[in-house]
Amino acid sequence: MNDDKPVWAELMADSPFADRHFTTVLEDNVIHSVRETRQEHLRIYKVVAAAIALAILWLVIGLDAKMNNINSSHEVNVKMVERKAYYDHGRLLFSVAPQPNARAGETNGYMFHFEEPLGTYMGKTLTIQAVQLLTGTVEMVSSEVIATPSPGYPGLERYTVRFALPLEGIWRLDVLLDDKTYGDVTVLMNKPSWETSPLFQSGKYLMRGNENQDGFIDAGFIAGKSQKYMWHFWGTEAQLNGPFEIKAVKEHSDTIIQIFSSNPLSSSNALASELNGADRSAQR
Secondary structure, three states: OOOOHHHHHHHHHOOOOOOOOOOHHHHHHHHHHHHHHHHHHHHHHHHHHHHHHHHHHHHHHHHHHHHHHHHHHHHHHHHOOOEOEEEEOOEEEEEEEEOOOOEOOOEEEEEEEEOOOHHHOOOOEEEEEEEEOOOOOEEEEEEEEOOOOOOOOOOOOOEEEEEEOOOOEEEEEEEEEOOEEEEEEEEEEEOOOOOOOOEEEEOOEEEEEEOOOEEEEOOOOOOOOOOOOEEEEOOOHHHHOEOOEEEEEOOOOOOEEEEEEOOHHHOOEOOEOOEOOEOEEEEO
C-alpha cells in the first residue's frame, strides 16, 4: 500500500476532464465580469450618494427659505401696524391723531403735534408725503412754508391737514423740513366704499359726488370711450389753489390710473372760476 501512494498521488494531480475547462479566456472573462460588477456597484454608490447630497441640499434650502419667509412675514407684520409717534434717540419729536375710521378714497383729517419750539420750523417748508407700504405708491399730501404757530399755541402743537389716500392698508407719513427727512409715522386706511356716489342738486344741474365738496355733471361712463366732464369744487382759496389731479382705482386692484394732471407751470391755480353754484370748476 505504501508503495502505491506515489502512483495515486500522481493520478489525482491530473484533471479528471479530458479538456481544460478553466481556460485563459474564461479566466479573463471572469476577471472582466468582476471588474464590471465592481464598477457598476461604484456607479450605483455614486448615484445614491449624489441623490442623498441633493436631498440634503434641498432640505437645507427649504428650511432656509422657510426661515426667510418666517422672518419676512415677521418683518411685514412688525411694519404693517400703526405707529402714531416718532422718537429720535428716545426723544419725542411729533405725533399724529388721524381721523377715526379713516377710509381710502375719502378726505380725512390729521392733527400733528410737533414738540420742538416754533423756531425749529419757522420759515422752513414742511412737507408731508404718504407711502403705501405694500405697493410703494407715493402721494404728496401737504407742503407749506411755516410762517405762524398753531392758533392759540406757541408752536405747532395743533398742525392740521386734510387729504385723501387712494388705497387701503398701512401708509407711512414722511415729514420733511426743507426736503430733509424729519421723521415718520404710520396710519391705517380702511377699505374704501365702492358704492356709487350720490346725486345732489347744484344750480341747474344734478351732480354726482359729495355735496358741498366735489362733484361732476354725470354724463355717464362708457369703457374705452373718451368723454369730457365738468368738475365742481367747494372750499376755501387755500384748499382750492394748487395742482389738480384725477386718478382712478378699480375695485379689487392696487393699480392707480392717472386720468389727468395739471400743467406744473400753472398748477398753482389749476382750477377755473366759480360755476353752477360751485366755488371753482374744471372741464376734463
